[in-house]
Structures are given as C-alpha cells and as structure tokens.
Amino acid sequence: MLGRRQIREKVVETLYSYYQNPIKFDVLEKNMLTEIEKIYHLYIYQLNFMVALKELAEMQIEIGRRKYLKTEENLHPNQRFIENLVLKKIEDNTERRSFTSKHAELNWDMHDDLLVKTFQRIISGKRYQDYMKEEEHSFEQDQKFIGKLFLRYIAENEDFHEHLEEKEMSWGDDFHISNSMIQKTIGFFKEDEESHTLIRMIKDSQDENFARRLLRESLNHWEENEKKLEAKLENWDLDRVALMDKIILVAAITELDRFPLTPARVIINEYIEISKVYATDRSNIFVNGILDKYTKELNRI
Numbered sequence: 428m429l430g431r432r433q434i435r436e437k438v439v440e441t442l443y444s445y446y447q448n449p450i451k452f453d454v455l456e457k458n459m460l461t462e463i464e465k466i467y468h469l470y471i472y473q474l475n476f477m478v479a480l481k482e483l484a485e486m487q488i489e490i491g492r493r494k495y496l497k498t499e500e501n502l503h504p505n506q507r508f509i510e511n512l513v514l515k516k517i518e519d520n521t522e523r524r525s526f527t528s529k530h531a532e533l534n535w536d537m538h539d540d541l542l543v544k545t546f547q548r549i550i551s552g553k554r555y556q557d558y559m560k561e562e563e564h565s566f567e568q569d570q571k572f573i574g575k576l577f578l579r580y581i582a583e584n585e586d587f588h589e590h591l592e593e594k595e596m597s598w599g600d601d602f603h604i605s606n607s608m609i610q611k612t613i614g615f616f617k618e619d620e621e622s623h624t625l626i627r628m629i630k631d632s633q634d635e636n637f638a639r640r641l642l643r644e645s646l647n648h649w650e651e652n653e654k655k656l657e658a659k660l661e662n663w664d665l666d667r668v669a670l671m672d673k674i675i676l677v678a679a680i681t682e683l684d685r686f687p688l689t690p691a692r693v694i695i696n697e698y699i700e701i702s703k704v705y706a707t708d709r710s711n712i713f714v715n716g717i718l719d720k721y722t723k724e725l726n727r728i
Contacts, residue, residue, distance in 0.1 A: 431697070433466075433628060434628070434629070434637060434641075435682075435697055435701060436701055437459055437462060437463050437638065438678060439671075439674055440459075440600065441458065442646070442678060443671060443674050446674070452646065456643070459638065459642060460635070460639075462597055465595065465597055466604055466608075467627065468533060468595075469591065469601055470605045470625070470626070471523060471625075472591075473605055473606075474517055474523050474612070474625075475523070475533055475534060475535055476535055476542065476587075477514065477517055477573070478514070478523075479534075479535035479539075480514075480546055481518060483542065483543070483546045484508050488504045488509070505559050507559050507561075507564070511573060512566050513573040514569075517612075520622045520623070520625065521624075522624050522625045541586060545587070548580060549576065554572075554575065566618035570613060574613050577609055577610070577613065582602075603704065604628075608628075611626060612625060612626055645677060645678050645681045648685075652680045652681055653665065653673070653677060655680055656668075656673065656676050656677065656717065659720050660717075669707065671705055671706045672706050675698050675701055675706060675710070675714055676717055678698065679694060679695070679697075679714070680718075683718070683722060683727055690728065691722040691727040691728060695718045698718065699714055699718075702714045
C-alpha cells in the first residue's frame with residue numbers, strides 16, 4: 428500500500444468539494460471511498476498501457492516477419508524490449524489480469540493514437556536505442572530502464588495527462604498518486620519472486636476507518652478548529668486565508684487533536700507535502716508556521 432498521505436489527500440479533496448457543494452455526510456463519505464477506488468482503476472489503466480507498449484512491439488516484429496521481402500532485422504529481430512523481465516512481470520501479474528478481465532474499459536486499443544505515438548517516440552529515443560544495443564542483460568538493468576521509460580513517456584507526458592482527464596475527470600488530480608504507485612510497483616519487483624499482488628490505496632479496515640474518521644472529525648469540529656486557527660494568525664484575518672489552505676490546516680489540527688498516536692512532526696510533514704500539491708507556491712511555509720506554533724503551544728510531541 429501507499430502511505431497515509433494519499434488517504435489524507437483524498438480527505439482534503441473531499442472537504443474541499445463539500446465546501447463547494449454541501450451534501451449529506453453519508454453521501455459525502457461514500458463519494459470519498461469511491462474516489463479512492465478510482466485511483467486503483469487509474470493504476471491498472473497505466474500498467475495496462477505499459478503492457479500495450481510491449482504488445483505493440485510484438486505486433487511490429489510479427490509484421491516484419493510476414494513481409495515478402497525481408498531484411499536481416501525482419502529475420503532476426505531485436506527482442507530485448509519485449510523480453511524485458513520487468514515488463515513480463517507486469518504482463519503476467521495475476522491481480523492485473525484478473526481486475527482487467529472484470530473492467531474491459533481499462534484495456535487499450537492497439538490502434539489508439541496516444542499509444543501509437545508514444546511507442547514511436549520511445550523507439551526513436553536515444554535511451555531506447557542504447558538499451559537495445561546493450562549486450563549485458565540483467566534484471567536490474569531491465570528494472571532501471573522501465574522505471575526511466577515510465578517517468579519520461581507516461582508520468583511526464585502531458586498528452587497522457589490530458590487523455591486521463593478526458594476519460595475520467597478525477598484521474599487528472601490523482602495522476603501523481605498513481606504515478607507513485609507505479610514507481611513503487613516497478614521497484615518492488617524481484618527477479619526470483621512471482622508477482623501476484625499489486626499496491627492498494629486502502630489495504631485493510633484500519634486504513635478505511637482512518638479515512639472515514641478523519642473526514643467525520645474534521646467536519647464535526649470545523650468551527651472549533653477554525654477558531655483555533657484564527658488564534659494563531661498574526662495580523663491576518665481568517666476570511667483572507669484561502670479556502671484550500673484553511674481546509675488543509677483544519678484537517679491537520681483535527682488530526683493533531685484527535686489522533687494522539689501519530690507523532691506531531693509526522694502529521695505536520697504530511698500536510699506540508701499536501702499543501703505543495705493542492706495549494707499555492709508559498710502555502711507550505713504558511714502551513715508549517717501555523718502547525719509548528721500550534722503543536723509547541725500544546726506541547727504536542
């Protein structure tokens with residue numbers, strides 16, 4: 428699984444949506460859990476994209492073999508990419524196969540324009556060409572190559588990001604979470620171990636209860652925590668605090684007050700990182716200052 432930060436992010440997102448459009452708590456909570464589950468769909472969709480790249484490479488080799496006038500490359504194609512040991516583990520992963528079989532919409536069409544263009548960019552790139560020329564062949568090399576390929580052509584691909592937003596609105600916001608899940612997945616693979624499972628956002632009932640409780644406590648004690656926040660502002664009116672900054676701080680104060688087993692510094696660091704994703708450029712400094720002052724006055728360790 429991922430860390431609790433990603434769950435905190437979804438709670439913050441849910442609180443933000445609530446203050447844009449208030450709805451009943453049970454519906455809000457259900458929507459939050461649904462949005463968390465959608466991240467797993469995105470994760471599988473991206474893994475399937477990598478498998479589709481491998482399948483496209485295999486199709487190109489097969490087309491070459493069927494040519495009437497064959498070149499040396501057609502007769503003896505370089506199969507290093509399609510034999511990449513990490514790509515094979517992704518392709519053979521039991522959980523990916525099972526989940527995709529139940530969600531056909533997460534498959535990629537081999538003629539998809541984004542898929543074809545990305546594949547063409549990959550094979551024309553220097554990193555791919557150098558990889559194909561290397562004589563040594565090891566699991567570590569394959570793992571490193573796929574990790575960099577993912578970052579360059581998927582995680583940092585603006586066209587891919589736009590495609591996700593068009594397919595599922597929430598995926599645009601969750602792209603960075605899924606990217607982290609993919610990177611961890613690639614890094615977790617072991618050469619001598621079969622791959623049956625994948626990463627889950629929520630691994631068990633404890634994670635789900637944490638998400639539910641943090642959302643509920645944040646809403647139930649919103650006004651109380653707003654006053655606590657206001658007391659820490661110096662020469663600044665609460666109404667001038669941006670809504671997202673306020674939501675991040677209220678969620679953090681809620682957790683500091685009502686989740687005593689989590690160290691204060693861990694909570695502060697988590698919400699600083701969340702502010703870097705969802706708020707303005709200097710929000711992390713503001714969030715750090717307020718929460719640091721709050722914990723010191725509470726003597727919260």
